[in-house]
Amino acid sequence: MRNSARRGLDDPVAHQHRTQSKPRRQQRRGAARADKGPKVLSSERPVVFPHPTFGEIPMVPISVVQPDGSVREGRDFDPDYQPIMPTGAVRGDIRRQEFCRMCHVPRYFYVDIPRRCVECREPFVFSAKEQKHWFEALKFHFDSIPIRCVACRRKKRSDKALGLELSAAKRRLRDAPESPAAHVALAEAIVRLHQRSGQGKLAEALAVARKARRLSKDHAAGELSESYYWEAACQALLGKSALVHGLYARFLDGPGGGKRRATLVREAKAWLPLG
Numbered sequence: 001m002r003n004s005a006r007r008g009l010d011d012p013v014a015h016q017h018r019t020q021s022k023p024r025r026q027q028r029r030g031a032a033r034a035d036k037g038p039k040v041l042s043s044e045r046p047v048v049f050p051h052p053t054f055g056e057i058p059m060v061p062i063s064v065v066q067p068d069g070s071v072r073e074g075r076d077f078d079p080d081y082q083p084i085m086p087t088g089a090v091r092g093d094i095r096r097q098e099f100c101r102m103c104h105v106p107r108y109f110y111v112d113i114p115r116r117c118v119e120c121r122e123p124f125v126f127s128a129k130e131q132k133h134w135f136e137a138l139k140f141h142f143d144s145i146p147i148r149c150v151a152c153r154r155k156k157r158s159d160k161a162l163g164l165e166l167s168a169a170k171r172r173l174r175d176a177p178e179s180p181a182a183h184v185a186l187a188e189a190i191v192r193l194h195q196r197s198g199q200g201k202l203a204e205a206l207a208v209a210r211k212a213r214r215l216s217k218d219h220a221a222g223e224l225s226e227s228y229y230w231e232a233a234c235q236a237l238l239g240k241s242a243l244v245h246g247l248y249a250r251f252l253d254g255p256g257g258g259k260r261r262a263t264l265v266r267e268a269k270a271w272l273p274l275g
Helices: 002-010 012-036 128-137 150-175 180-197 202-218 221-237 241-253 258-274
Strands: 048-051 055-065 071-077 113-116 123-126
Touching: 150 180, 180 202, 180 221, 202 221, 221 241, 221 258, 241 258
Parallel strands: none
Antiparallel strands: 048 055, 055 071, 113 123
């Protein structure tokens, strides 16, 4: 057997047969593979962003057009993803949310968040419905969170509005220094701000109310009457109740009507028994 094997190796015909058969076998394999078509790779696993609240968020492919006109391929949070929501949650619409994708994850739903007011120190709830309004209707950034309860927020907005009214009243008085109505308006703005926040110079309010009365001698009797009201309000805030009764009584004796005067009349009458 060793001789026959040896002859096979030394035989040029056998060697030629062996060298030719290998390419033929490769050709046959190639032809068989071609008949089967291209090799199909296994499908890619879906790309997800794991999140402790919203679960595995699918990341979908997107194309972004750059300023130079080129197109950049990337991935973004799936806007149609709907994770299972806890009881009481409100579904979010991430298409209406504006947020930094490098810093935040979209809000697929909202849940009530307990907080404590920095002013009154009382606990309050940043409700799921209010969050949806903040981040989808008002387009607030996700870093925006309430630090005050609803009551303190309303008070702060009122304080701001009163401050703006005070500034407007002072501008009006500068433009019309001889107008009784401008003096009355400034006295009112100062008193209202002081009633709300304790701010505002009551001495200035007293001065402009009295000057309004001096200027009102040749004007409508209603302006003269209202100057007594705001002077009385100043004296009440200063704790001089002995003067309040007489000033409010003079206001009530004056002419005029309408919703504004009716409101002032109710406030004045509330003071009269204490005079």
